[in-house]
Amino acid sequence: MTQPRRTNPLSPLVQAAPAMPAVALFLIGPGAGLVERSGVPLAVVVVAGAVLGYAVFVGVAWLAWWRRTFWIDADGDLRLDSGLLQRSARRLQLSRLQSVDIVSPFVARLAGLVEVRVEVAGAGDSRILLRYLARAEADELRGHILELARREGEAESAQPDGGGLADPPGPAEVLAAVPARRLLAGLLLRSATAGLLVATVLLLVVTAFTQGPAGILLALVTGGLPILSVVTEFLANYGFRIARVPEGLRIQRGLLSTQSRTIPPDRVHALSIISPLLWRRWDWVRVSVTIAGVEGDDVRPDVLIPVAPRAQALRLIAEVLPDVDVDALAFVSAPAPARWRSPLAWRLLACAITPQVIATRSGRLTRRTSLAPHARVQSVRVTQGPWERSLGLASLHADVAPGPVSLTGRHLAEGQVRPLAQEETDLMRRARLLR
Amino acid sequence: MDPAADAFAPPAAGWTPVSSRLATARRITLALAFVVVAAVGVVLAWTPLPRGWLIGYAVAALSVLVWAWWIIGRRVRSFGFAERDDDLLVVSGVLIRRLVIVPYGRMQMVDLRAGPLDRRLGIATVQLHTAAATTDAAIPGLLPADAAALRDRLAARGEERTSGL
Numbered sequence: 001m002t003q004p005r006r007t008n009p010l011s012p013l014v015q016a017a018p019a020m021p022a023v024a025l026f027l028i029g030p031g032a033g034l035v036e037r038s039g040v041p042l043a044v045v046v047v048a049g050a051v052l053g054y055a056v057f058v059g060v061a062w063l064a065w066w067r068r069t070f071w072i073d074a075d076g077d078l079r080l081d082s083g084l085l086q087r088s089a090r091r092l093q094l095s096r097l098q099s100v101d102i103v104s105p106f107v108a109r110l111a112g113l114v115e116v117r118v119e120v121a122g123a124g125d126s127r128i129l130l131r132y133l134a135r136a137e138a139d140e141l142r143g144h145i146l147e148l149a150r151r152e153g154e155a156e157s158a159q160p161d162g163g164g165l166a167d168p169p170g171p172a173e174v175l176a177a178v179p180a181r182r183l184l185a186g187l188l189l190r191s192a193t194a195g196l197l198v199a200t201v202l203l204l205v206v207t208a209f210t211q212g213p214a215g216i217l218l219a220l221v222t223g224g225l226p227i228l229s230v231v232t233e234f235l236a237n238y239g240f241r242i243a244r245v246p247e248g249l250r251i252q253r254g255l256l257s258t259q260s261r262t263i264p265p266d267r268v269h270a271l272s273i274i275s276p277l278l279w280r281r282w283d284w285v286r287v288s289v290t291i292a293g294v295e296g297d298d299v300r301p302d303v304l305i306p307v308a309p310r311a312q313a314l315r316l317i318a319e320v321l322p323d324v325d326v327d328a329l330a331f332v333s334a335p336a337p338a339r340w341r342s343p344l345a346w347r348l349l350a351c352a353i354t355p356q357v358i359a360t361r362s363g364r365l366t367r368r369t370s371l372a373p374h375a376r377v378q379s380v381r382v383t384q385g386p387w388e389r390s391l392g393l394a395s396l397h398a399d400v401a402p403g404p405v406s407l408t409g410r411h412l413a414e415g416q417v418r419p420l421a422q423e424e425t426d427l428m429r430r431a432r433l434l435r
Numbered sequence: 436m437d438p439a440a441d442a443f444a445p446p447a448a449g450w451t452p453v454s455s456r457l458a459t460a461r462r463i464t465l466a467l468a469f470v471v472v473a474a475v476g477v478v479l480a481w482t483p484l485p486r487g488w489l490i491g492y493a494v495a496a497l498s499v500l501v502w503a504w505w506i507i508g509r510r511v512r513s514f515g516f517a518e519r520d521d522d523l524l525v526v527s528g529v530l531i532r533r534l535v536i537v538p539y540g541r542m543q544m545v546d547l548r549a550g551p552l553d554r555r556l557g558i559a560t561v562q563l564h565t566a567a568a569t570t571d572a573a574i575p576g577l578l579p580a581d582a583a584a585l586r587d588r589l590a591a592r593g594e595e596r597t598s599g600l
Contacts, residue, residue: 378567382534399567
């Protein structure tokens with residue numbers, strides 16, 4: 001339980017920051033006519049207008065800040081009262097906590113502030129954003145909320161073996177970090193990016209010889225898209241660090257705005273180990289994950305590690321999927337006729353079912369091994385197109401929650417698919433009963 | 436091919452088929468779409484287009500109509516479902532065949548749908564939803580009473596299995 005308090009008093013200054021460029025842009029653009037008529041030099045008006053506009057917005061934001069308080073009440077709920085004229089009171093049940101995250105947008109970081117996002121399970125209004133708190137205060141609040149959530153969760157399920165509480169809240173143990181150079185090299189050598197960059201160079205060479213302007217335009221697209229994606233991914237994943245904390249795995253990343261997200265291991269629904277062709281000489285892989293969560297959550301993590309040596313990635317996977325040995329999966333491979341359906345990748349197409357997980361493998365240029373624990377698979381599908389039918393093949397799909405990972409055992413022998421589907425269904429049912 | 440190798444073989448209790456009224460419903464929709472195609476043909480007849488083109492158009496349109504008419508019948512006959520002790524199986528498709536297995540414990544919601552034409556003809560669709568968006572388990576062409584009963588049975592079984600967690 002805590003006393004109602006306000007967010008950091010510097011918050012209005014940060015919140016109003018976008019007003020400055022907005023006002024300046026208005027005066028330069030649509031408002032330029034007004035400025036000309038007044039006869040005052042444009043630069044003076046723009047600076048004065050931006051400062052004045054900023055002051056007004058700071059004033060409004062300050063009033064809102066004054067009227068906004070948050071606290072943890074006697075029931076262990078997080079409460080937020082806010083609103084200048086229209087008051088709103090929001091209440092989150094911490095026993096249903098999904099995540100507490102600390103994000104620091106660029107401007108806030110200049111002021112040494114961070115944003116705390118608290119989310120609980122449920123549809124609609126199921127989150128509270130606290131803008132902004134000082135770093136230390138945010139860390140303390142997060143620890144407090146996680147502690148409360150764990151205690152309440154345990155009281156509700158009344159498990160004999162408490163587990164979490166007994167863990168010492170020792171310092172986070174860093175499991176992996178991605179050096180900036182490896183990140184950049186990895187991003188440049190992703191199959192699609194590398195392909196587009198090579199195409200751009202070729203286009204430029206061809207254009208230089210033929211002097212056709214169309215080639216330049218095309219090169220802008222083929223070169224611009226991958227560069228844009230490399231830059232955004234680099235900014236987002238710069239300084240990527242993943243550490244073990246009592247609540248799960250904490251991911252910190254970002255250059256312009258840093259992000260800190262915690263993945264509770266039991267919310268990982270599926271993951272993919274992805275290795276593009278050009279990464280294989282260093283044995284690097286990327287691991288993407290599907291995390292169950294609230295809909296419309298834009299910053300839900302989808303990457304466990306953006307680029308790492310395979311051995312390190314496998315150690316991370318062992319954190320979220322214990323007892324699964326990725327290298328010892330007994331795959332059922334696609335039969336020889338699959339070469340007529342998928343001439344490049346057919347040797348790699350395979351599916352494996354172990355007591356813990358279902359796994360599928362695919363891809364030639366970019367190899368992809370996907371895994372999902374049986375308890376997380378929602379349904380099983382078998383499909384067969386006309387071409388597959390004529391070759392005696394069929395595909396097996398394991399449906400999981402929406403996210404970057406999908407599990408499809410493509411072009412397997414028709415005779416094997418139904419028994420595999422049946423085995424998976426049985427394991428799914430038992431896996432659920434155990435929980 | 437030996438029956439064991441058929442990935443879409445029926446379970447022990449066999450498939451429950453859906454009503455042939457579904458074929459009627461889909462053929463009515465097809466016929467309505469064809470009114471538009473025929474109207475285009477009439478408009479074309481007024482333009483100074485060579486006769487040959489017009490005949491080609493008519494032949495193509497008619498063969499598509501005949502083929503679609505026939506495939507609708509096959510597709511409706513391809514639908515089948517089976518309620519087993521722990522899961523529901525739905526099979527469908529002629530060109531691309533599909534089989535979905537949904538354990539009762541994974542169902543989050545069971546929908547009953549019927550459009551205006553469906554209601555006229557007395558059929559309804561039962562659709563299952565799980566936490567995965569890709570689960571594609573819909574059983575169209577059920578008689579309304581059967582559909583309601585199926586929905587209730589599935590919902591009850593789903594609750595039974597989920598509450599046992």
